[in-house]
Each structure stands twice: as structure tokens, then as C-alpha cells.
Amino acid sequence: MAGDTVRRGRFAPSPTGLLHLGHAYAALVAAREASEGQFLLRIEDIDRDRCKTEFEAAIYEDLAWLGLEWQRPVMRQSERMEAYRAALAQLAPFSYPCRCRRGDIRAALSAPQEGALPAGPDGLIYPGTCRGRHLSKAAPDDVIRLDTARAFDALGLDRLSFRDETIMPGHDHSLTRDEFLDGIGDVILSRRGMGTSYHLAVVVDDAAQGIDIVTRGKDLFDSTWIHTLLQKLLKLPTPLYHHHRLIRDDTGKRLAKRDDARTIRHYRDEGTSPADLRRLVGF
Numbered sequence: 001m002a003g004d005t006v007r008r009g010r011f012a013p014s015p016t017g018l019l020h021l022g023h024a025y026a027a028l029v030a031a032r033e034a035s036e037g038q039f040l041l042r043i044e045d046i047d048r049d050r051c052k053t054e055f056e057a058a059i060y061e062d063l064a065w066l067g068l069e070w071q072r073p074v075m076r077q078s079e080r081m082e083a084y085r086a087a088l089a090q091l092a093p094f095s096y097p098c099r100c101r102r103g104d105i106r107a108a109l110s111a112p113q114e115g116a117l118p119a120g121p122d123g124l125i126y127p128g129t130c131r132g133r134h135l136s137k138a139a140p141d142d143v144i145r146l147d148t149a150r151a152f153d154a155l156g157l158d159r160l161s162f163r164d165e166t167i168m169p170g171h172d173h174s175l176t177r178d179e180f181l182d183g184i185g186d187v188i189l190s191r192r193g194m195g196t197s198y199h200l201a202v203v204v205d206d207a208a209q210g211i212d213i214v215t216r217g218k219d220l221f222d223s224t225w226i227h228t229l230l231q232k233l234l235k236l237p238t239p240l241y242h243h244h245r246l247i248r249d250d251t252g253k254r255l256a257k258r259d260d261a262r263t264i265r266h267y268r269d270e271g272t273s274p275a276d277l278r279r280l281v282g283f
Contacts, residue, residue: 007213007240009034011063011070012042012202015055018263019062022217022247025281029244030215031068040209041070045078046194046201062264066274075209077201084196087204088144088189090234094151095189097138098130105129118182121222125185144190148229152177155232162228164221164241175225187226199226207236215242247281 011030013023031039041063045051063070088095100108108127109117118125131147138144152158160180161172175183188197206214206227216224221243231238267277 006035006038007033008038008040008210009213009215010040010042010206010209010211011068011215012044012205013059014044014047014050015052015059016047016050017055018058018265020247020262020264021267021277021281022262024062024066024264024277025247025283026215026217026244027063027066027068028278028281028283029242031070033213033215033242037071039068039070040075040211042075042205042209043077044198044201045076046196046198048078049193051078058265062268065264065268066277075205077196077205080201080205080208081195083204083208084190084201087200087234088196091146091189091200091230092135094147094154094233095135095144096131096133096147097135097142098126098133098145098186098188099139099142100126100129120184121220121226122184122187125183126187128186131186141192143188143192145186146189146230148181148184148186149177151229151233152180157232160225160228160232162224162238162241164224164243166242166244180225180229184222184225199223199230203227203230203234203236206239207231207234212237212239213242214239215244217246218243219246 009030011027013019013027019027034040041059043056043059045056060074102124105124105126106117108129109124126145130145135144157177159174159176161174163172167173187199189200191197214224224241224243228238230236264277267280272280
């Protein structure tokens with residue numbers, strides 16, 4: 001952490017499995033980059049079908065074993081639906097309901113073109129099939145999407161920018177309106193059965209918790225553009241970002257929760273000490 005500036009940071013895992021080495025590294029970085037006493041933990045449990053109480057309990061146990069301390073109480077996204085509904089209402093002028101499924105999107109993108117389909121941070125870039133539908137026409141199974149072009153026009157912006165201290169420190173990164181439209185498109189603000197989305201919830205929660213340093217893996221760099229746009233639309237501050245390296249397996253693949261041999265719990269059961277695990281992830 002540079003200088004004497006007080007920085008408030010967080011680690012925000014989802015309780016959909018046991019934490020692995022990549023989570024350990026991410027949590028350690030987040031705690032390091034926050035000022036003393038300003039490290040928070042947030043449980044991102046909006047996916048109620050996949051989130052389990054036993055995994056949430058394991059998060060607390062594993063992080064405490066690593067020697068981390070965080071402020072209480074812990075924020076849980078499942079308890080914040082009212083805040084997400086308020087944000088969705090604020091974004092209504094730039095939103096529309098979408099009935100398309102993944103197969104519909106793939107079919108629309110496949111014809112008549114050939115080759116690789118355009119993809120962004122959330123997968124295939126939505127072709128805009130439902131754009132123009134009014135929110136009053138939303139069905140229970142529809143997702144809610146952001147009309148990105150309308151959002152940029154309303155803000156009067158031709159580019160977005162944010163600051164990352166790990167890549168060209170001291171310089172703003174920028175993305176033009178057309179680059180956003182072509183490379184990211186109309187993102188989902190509320191998913192079926194959730195009432196929100198990762199992008200919307202993380203922006204609302206970071207502001208609510210007063211987070212001013214967001215640490216995350218480099219794989220989420222493009223998602224930061226989405227968050228920057230939502231922050232401007234919701235009139236929320238844009239924090240400083242820190243996109244750190246990823247912990248990978250022996251083949252160079254990013255770790256996933258299904259890789260049980262890499263979980264913190266596995267190493268604990270094998271007798272690894274917290275200090276040894278820190279060294280294992282290069283911390």
C-alpha cells in the first residue's frame with residue numbers, strides 16, 4: 001500500500017464451493033492493499049441454487065486459519081435485494097427485458113457469418129434482438145439488460161476511464177463508446193431467478209461499503225469497464241483498481257472450485273501451515 005492514504009478494501013467470495021489457492025492469494029492481496037482495520041469480507045450469495053451454508057462457514061474458517069481479520073458484521077448479498085431493486089429502478093431508463101436464451105443468441109450470431117463468434121467478459125456478445133422492448137412488457141422469465149448505447153448517450157460520454165495501480169500506475173485506462181459496444185455490448189443487470197446480477201450487485205455493494213480499492217484477478221479486467229459505466233449511471237464513485245495475477249495449475253490453467261486437490265481445506269488437512277501456504281502462492 002502506497003503512502004499514508006487510508007484505503008478500504010474487501011474480499012468477496014461466493015459460497016459455491018471450497019476456497020482454493022487462487023482465493024487464498026486474492027484474499028491476501030485484498031487484505032494487504034487495504035489499510036489496517038479497513039479490510040472487509042462480503043459474501044456474494046445471490047445464486048441461491050448454488051450457494052451453500054456449509055461453504056460459507058468454510059470461508060470464515062479458512063480465512064481465519066490464514067491469519068486474516070475483517071470488520072464485522074459481514075455483508076451478505078442475499079440480504080440486500082431491496083438495494084438492488086432500487087438500483088434497477090434508477091437504471092430503468094436505460095434498460096429493457098430480454099427473453100433470449102443462450103441458444104437464441106448463438107443462432108443469431110452464427111447466421112450468416114462464419115468463424116469465431118464475438119465474445120466479451122460475459123460470454124457471447126448480445127446482438128440486440130430484444131433491444132427496444134419496454135420494461136412494462138417484461139415476463140417473469142426475462143432477464144433485464146442495459147441498453148449500452150442509450151446509457152452512453154445519456155451520460156454524454158464518448159469514452160470511459162478508470163485507474164489501475166498495477167498496470168501503468170498513475171495513468172487512466174480508457175475505452176471508447178464504440179469499443180464498449182463492440183467488445184462488451186448490452187450486459188445483464190438482473191438474471192432469471194436472482195433479481196440482480198454480479199455486475200450490478202458488486203457496484204452497489206462496493207459503494208455501500210465505502211470501498212475505495214478494489215482488488216481482483218486480471219481475468220476480470222474487462223468487467224471493470226462494465227462497473228465503471230454502472231457507477232457513472234448510478235452516480236457512485238469509481239474506486240481505484242488493482243488487478244493482480246492469477247494462480248494457475250501445472251498446465252497453466254486458472255484454478256476452479258472443482259479442483260479439490262487445490263483447496264485450502266485440502267492443504268490444511270495435509271498439515272500445511274498458513275506460512276507454508278502463503279509461500280506456496282508466492283505471497
